[in-house]
Ligand code: SAH
């Protein structure tokens with residue numbers, strides 16, 4: 001279960017039932033597990049020293065068997081306006097991942113990684129350009145959140161939203177990602193509401209269908225970026241395997257099954273996918289679907305020649321969608337000077 005080479009076992013890799021089994025194996029009553037769980041996810045303790053409600057013997061056992069701090073923050077950068085903070089973590093096997101905190105509109109949204117690198121090869125994405133190094137364990141996904149939650153707690157704040165939009169394709173690491181979100185959502189623990197958790201996928205159709213059938217309440221975002229197969233395949237190679245008609249059919253079924261709105265992501269690339277015509281084709285394909293489109297000017301990356309669209313063209317694109325009844329928001333590029341785009345810090349080290 002724990003393929004992170006750092007020993008002892010990361011406590012964040014366990015769910016409550018697994019922790020209870022451990023505690024019972026140690027000859028302790030199972031309610032002790034809940035006390036540990038709350039120390040980890042409510043009090044956010046980073047060392048067994050904090051667990052004063054436990055006996056000294058149990059604290060020592062906890063210390064010997066579990067690690068509460070597995071990832072090393074190596075670089076942290078704060079944007080000029082102080083609203084975006086990005087951290088590069090070194091994992092136990094020296095792989096690097098990134099986590100970004102974005103503070104705006106009274107929200108503290110954390111953008112977390114699901115894999116080190118990514119195997120999907122989207123041409124404009126810094127993470128895609130580095131290839132897949134490995135899947136993260138559920139504990140490594142959870143710990144990114146716990147790390148930032150501790151920092152915010154020190155100033156009386158908390159994480160209000162989590163988006164799985166950092167490095168990696170979460171549906172390519174389905175089980176670990178969903179287990180991690182379940183852990184963050186747990187009422188007895190971190191207790192972040194399901195509606196505050198969002199998964200973004202490049203469009204792995206079988207996983208979208210599986211997600212729809214499982215009845216979890218997390219939000220779903222799908223990275224679209226083009227409304228025609230030829231263009232989309234040239235940007236997102238996975239489109240050759242799951243073309244737009246299959247993808248959008250799965251999205252329609254998701255909305256029908258869950259009654260939940262779906263979000264589409266669209267990185268606007270100057271003179272590539274920012275035309276009025278693309279907006280019109282997109283609008284026709286999304287007609288009648290309960291959805292929202294987020295457009296964001298592309299963040300330039302080293303191995304891709306395209307550049308972000310202008311503010312004015314982004315607004316024209318948005319207005320064209322709105323004209324056809326498709327709600328759309330233009331997102332700002334946050335933290336551009338600290339390489340806050342997906343994978344952009346890791347590619348430099
Ligand atoms: N793999 C998932 C989640 C991580 S990428 C996915 O693709 O959805 C999160 C979002 O950032 C995606 O919408 C992705 O297309 C977008 N993205 C990647 N590189 C970008 C860049 N250089 N500029 C703007 N958005 C980018």
Ligand code: SF4
Pocket residue numbers: 118119120121122125126127128129166167168169202223342
């Ligand atoms: Fe992977 Fe998402 Fe980047 Fe595509 S955009 S390479 S799926 S992280």
